[in-house]
Amino acid sequence: xxxxxxxxxxxISIFSYAQKxxxxxxxxxxxxxxxxxxxxxxxxxxxxxxxxTIFVFxxxxxxxxxxxxxxxxxxxxxxxxxxxxxxxxxxxxxxxxKEEIFGLxxxxxxxxxxKIEETKLKKSSVFEEALNKHWDKTSFTLPNLxxxxxxxxxxxxxxxxxxxFNEVVLQEEIPIKKLHVRIAMxxxxxxxxxxxxxxxxxxxxxxxxxxxxxxxxxxxxxxNITTSKLDTGELTFNESIHSIDMxxxxxxxxxxxxxxxxxxxxxxxxxLSYIKYPTSPxxxxxxxxxxxxxxxxxxxxxxxxxxxxxxxxxxxxxxxxDVSVLDKKIETVYEFVKQKIKWNGxxxxxxxxxxxxxxxxGVGNTADINLNLVAMxxxxxxxxxxxxxxxISRGIPLFPTRSGFxxxxxxxxxxxxxxxxxxxxxxxTPNILPKKTLNFRGRIINKYGKSEWVDLYPSKHAIENxxxxxxxxxxxxxxxxxxxxxxxxxxxxxxxxGSKNKENLIEWISENLPKVEVINARTANTxxxxxxxxxxxxxxTDNYFEVIGDKTYINPxxxxxxxxxxxxxxxxxxxxxxxxxxxxxxxxKFSIPEGYSIESLPEPAEISLPNNxxxxxxxxxxxxxxxxxxxxxxxxxxxxxxxxxxxxxxxxKQIIAKESERIILSKN
Numbered sequence: 001x002x003x004x005x006x007x008x009x010x011x012i013s014i015f016s017y018a019q020k021x022x023x024x025x026x027x028x029x030x031x032x033x034x035x036x037x038x039x040x041x042x043x044x045x046x047x048x049x050x051x052x053t054i055f056v057f058x059x060x061x062x063x064x065x066x067x068x069x070x071x072x073x074x075x076x077x078x079x080x081x082x083x084x085x086x087x088x089x090x091x092x093x094x095x096x097x098k099e100e101i102f103g104l105x106x107x108x109x110x111x112x113x114x115k116i117e118e119t120k121l122k123k124s125s126v127f128e129e130a131l132n133k134h135w136d137k138t139s140f141t142l143p144n145l146x147x148x149x150x151x152x153x154x155x156x157x158x159x160x161x162x163x164x165f166n167e168v169v170l171q172e173e174i175p176i177k178k179l180h181v182r183i184a185m186x187x188x189x190x191x192x193x194x195x196x197x198x199x200x201x202x203x204x205x206x207x208x209x210x211x212x213x214x215x216x217x218x219x220x221x222x223x224n225i226t227t228s229k230l231d232t233g234e235l236t237f238n239e240s241i242h243s244i245d246m247x248x249x250x251x252x253x254x255x256x257x258x259x260x261x262x263x264x265x266x267x268x269x270x271x272l273s274y275i276k277y278p279t280s281p282x283x284x285x286x287x288x289x290x291x292x293x294x295x296x297x298x299x300x301x302x303x304x305x306x307x308x309x310x311x312x313x314x315x316x317x318x319x320x321x322d323v324s325v326l327d328k329k330i331e332t333v334y335e336f337v338k339q340k341i342k343w344n345g346x347x348x349x350x351x352x353x354x355x356x357x358x359x360x361x362g363v364g365n366t367a368d369i370n371l372n373l374v375a376m377x378x379x380x381x382x383x384x385x386x387x388x389x390x391x392i393s394r395g396i397p398l399f400p401t402r403s404g405f406x407x408x409x410x411x412x413x414x415x416x417x418x419x420x421x422x423x424x425x426x427x428x429t430p431n432i433l434p435k436k437t438l439n440f441r442g443r444i445i446n447k448y449g450k451s452e453w454v455d456l457y458p459s460k461h462a463i464e465n466x467x468x469x470x471x472x473x474x475x476x477x478x479x480x481x482x483x484x485x486x487x488x489x490x491x492x493x494x495x496x497x498g499s500k501n502k503e504n505l506i507e508w509i510s511e512n513l514p515k516v517e518v519i520n521a522r523t524a525n526t527x528x529x530x531x532x533x534x535x536x537x538x539x540x541t542d543n544y545f546e547v548i549g550d551k552t553y554i555n556p557x558x559x560x561x562x563x564x565x566x567x568x569x570x571x572x573x574x575x576x577x578x579x580x581x582x583x584x585x586x587x588x589k590f591s592i593p594e595g596y597s598i599e600s601l602p603e604p605a606e607i608s609l610p611n612n613x614x615x616x617x618x619x620x621x622x623x624x625x626x627x628x629x630x631x632x633x634x635x636x637x638x639x640x641x642x643x644x645x646x647x648x649x650x651x652x653k654q655i656i657a658k659e660s661e662r663i664i665l666s667k668n
Contacts, residue, residue: 021048021073021178023105026150031111034148036077038248039175044081046176047150048073051168053183057212057235061160064186068166069103071154078147084174085142085151090135092164099159101138106153108142119144121153132346132365162189163272163285164403168244171197171266176249183242186210190273194398197252197266198573204243211236256566259439259577260392271401289443290451292400296388297449301350302408305371306386306447309379311356315340316376329380330412330430331530334421337373343424349388349408366407366424373410373423378447387411387420387442387454396440407437411444411454418444418454427494429529431458432487438579438638457638461581462488468588472554472665474596478540485533488580493533494526509535513559515543554663556602556620556629560586561659567649576640576648588629595668598622602661607654609647613637616655620663627663 036042050071055064074084085108091099106121119142126140142151157166168181185191195201212235254261275283284291297303319336323329341358346365351358355372358364364372370386377384389407390397397404412419420442425434438456445451463486470479485493500508502521510518520538525531544555555561567576592598604619614635621628633655640648 021050021071023071023152023154024107026073026109026116026152028111028114028116030075030150031109031116031148033075034077036075036175038177039251042081042174042251043078044074044076044084044174046072046172046174046179047075048178048180049176050180051182053166055184055186055189056158057214058160059214062214064162064188066159066162066165068157068159069154070156072152074151076145076147076149076151081174082145085145085149087140087153089138089155089157090131091138091157092134092159092161093136094134094161097160099157099161099164101155101157104140104153104155106140106142106151108144109150109152110144110146111148132348133350133352134348162275165191165270165272168268168270169265170201170244170246170268171249171252173254173261174251177247179244179246179249181242181244184210185240185242187238187240188277189275191270192273192399194269194271195267196269196398197264199266201266201268202244202246203268206241207238208241209236210239253569255569255572255574257576257578258574259579260395263395264574269398271399289400292402293388293443293445293451294449296349296402296405297386297445297451299350301354302367302371302386303449305351305355305367306375306378308355309375311359312372312376313379316379320380326382330377330382330419330421333376333380333382334373334423334430337369337376337423338426341369341372341423343369347391347394347406349386349405366409366422369423370408370410370421373421377410377412383413385411385413385444385446387444388451389437389442389456390439391436392439393436394439405443409433409437409442411442413444417459420454420456427491427529429491431460432491432529433458435488435492435579458488458580460487461583461634461636462486462490463583463585464489465585466560466587468558468586470558470588471591472545472552473593474552476540476542477544477554477558477590479538481535481537481539483533483535483537485535489582490533491529493535494529497523497526499526509537513539516541516559550667551599552596552665552667554590554665556588556627556661556663557586557631557659558588560588560631562652562656563660565649565652565656567645567652572642572645575642576645578635578638578640580638581634581636583632583634586629586631589623590627590629590663592625592627592665594625596665597668598627598663599666600664601627602658602663605654605658607651607658609651610644613640613644614648614651616651616658618658631659 030047036045052069054067056067058065076082076085089101091101093099108119110117121140121142125143126138128136128138131137170179214233214235252261252265272285274285316336320329320332323332340362342363344363344365346352348365348367351367351371352365353368355368355375358368359372374384374386387409388405389409390405391407394406410421419430420433421430422428422433422437428434440456441453442456443451444454465484466481468479468481470477497505505523506518506521509521517540518537519540522536524534526533544558546553601620601622607616609615617632619630
């Protein structure tokens with residue numbers, strides 16, 4: 001990271017504006033470049049990115065709209081960089097108002113026999129699709145891609161939505177050689193500004209006057225005659241100009257357990273605070289979290305939906321016959337909703353179809369399903385409320401914002417804390433939420449529209465407990481393994497295994513157990529999310545031990561030995577997201593054949609992370625003609641701050657060293 005910052009500071013200090021980029025003016029030198037000069041490991045690099053945002057006076061609307069102009073020049077060094085030549089553009093619409101894309105142009109350039117060859121993107125290769133009730137996607141992939149290609153695209157998004165201000169992205173997972181941003185905001189619009197990332201953004205701000213000319217159609221009526229007259233006017237106002245110029249912005253490399261890497265890219269988020277036109281009252285938007293939540297809650301597509309009950313009352317009454325205990329009632333209602341309404345794949349905190357129609361048709365988005373769940377629980381006297389959530393892919397809301405949330409679940413207040421429920425997933429259970437929703441915290445809303453934060457990370461450990469009875473016969477190791485999984489470990493297993501038959505199950509387990517022959521396998525409770533998963537396998541292997549002369553060296557943990565440190569970077573600036581606390585327990589008992597004696601066993605070990613964040617315990621002991629190995633690794637925190645990265649890295653380094661020690665047997 002020091003190299004990162006020094007490189008950036010150095011690059012900015014020597015920034016040169018001599019090189020100009022213009023669409024279509026690609027040079028042979030750019031096409032001949034084989035490796036990125038700033039990062040030899042890069043599969044692709046942005047040679048130039050440009051964003052120009054202006055507020056344009058729209059004569060038809062009689063007011064301003066936002067125009068975001070984008071231009072990109074991208075270099076592809078090898079086939080692994082081809083994915084960067086696909087672009088997805090999301091646009092928003094609400095009622096009759098919508099964002100529009102225009103001026104789209106895209107070209108691929110290749111050097112063929114010393115000449116630059118152009119291949120233009122065809123209109124037929126631009127695809128549009130509806131993502132949900134309010135969002136659409138336009139996508140395209142540049143044609144004729146080769147190693148060494150350069151691609152360019154440009155387009156403009158015109159938006160009437162001042163609160164949907166697109167984030168300014170200043171860093172990517174590949175290098176950016178040169179970047180320019182210019183944003184011009186009229187004085188009538190006030191935005192909160194939040195910087196992202198780990199280095200100072202060289203933002204320059206200045207004011208200037210701007211004048212726009214507009215035409216107004218004034219009509220007058222005299223008797224039965226109406227006349228029209230076009231009058232031209234001018235509007236002069238101050239404009240705040242934000243500009244950024246950067247060169248050699250290094251890639252932000254993805255790392256294990258990073259969560260959403262986009263949360264840490266350098267950038268700027270703008271959130272509309274208020275609009276104040278001349279001679280008009282102040283119109284406020286996102287001043288605080290209570291204001292944000294109230295606007296969501298009192299919408300007809302949110303709070304009003306929870307009040308609707310007559311569509312489910314009779315069915316729910318029948319489902320709850322002879323159910324009186326609170327916990328059982330919650331579980332019954334929860335499973336009733338999961339069976340009754342299937343998720344259509346769309347995220348939103350506003351209903352799409354509405355709770356009644358979704359219930360009747362048996363399908364809906366996250367709000368259709370989980371607001372039905374809240375309504376049913378409240379109907380049965382449970383203290384349940386909706387919880388606004390931002391999924392991991394959406395990112396973490398940095399300041400009060402309606403656009404930060406994109407999901408809703410149900411929350412039940414109890415004396416022991418909150419019970420969180422998501423009925424969109426058949427394998428979810430109380431407080432075992434889909435991993436996509438485990439994103440810091442959510443906002444629970446009571447029936448009056450008031451709200452507070454609630455932690456989304458579970459407090460219970462996901463536990464994997466493995467017990468193996470193994471036999472070493474001098475030529476191979478065979479045995480029976482019984483693995484028990486609960487909480488999120490069981491949830492993940494169910495999603496991976498699903499309804500695999502025996503043959504497919506053995507194949508899947510074999511793919512995940514290197515150097516082991518899986519002879520037989522079975523699972524229990526895969527379809528019942530309220531019980532622990534139990535996986536039993538019969539295996540054999542001629543690996544995990546080595547014979548040298550009259551001595552045999554056995555890997556005590558077999559295929560459970562950790563051989564690679566997941567944390568290899570010198571430094572890390574963002575947290576380690578496990579998303580839930582976990583514990584891995586392994587117990588292996590080896591039987592030793594006659595003619596062998598134990599010469600050496602690894603010494604026991606205990607290793608701890610600071611502040612009780614995690615621990616490792618390891619012991620190998622002899623039991624007559626058998627050897628017992630026990631290893632337990634625990635993380636007590638769902639998220640570990642980056643300040644503990646070096647300790648965590650050392651923690652795994654010591655575990656790897658200890659687990660690499662071998663059992664030594666001597667042949668008599």
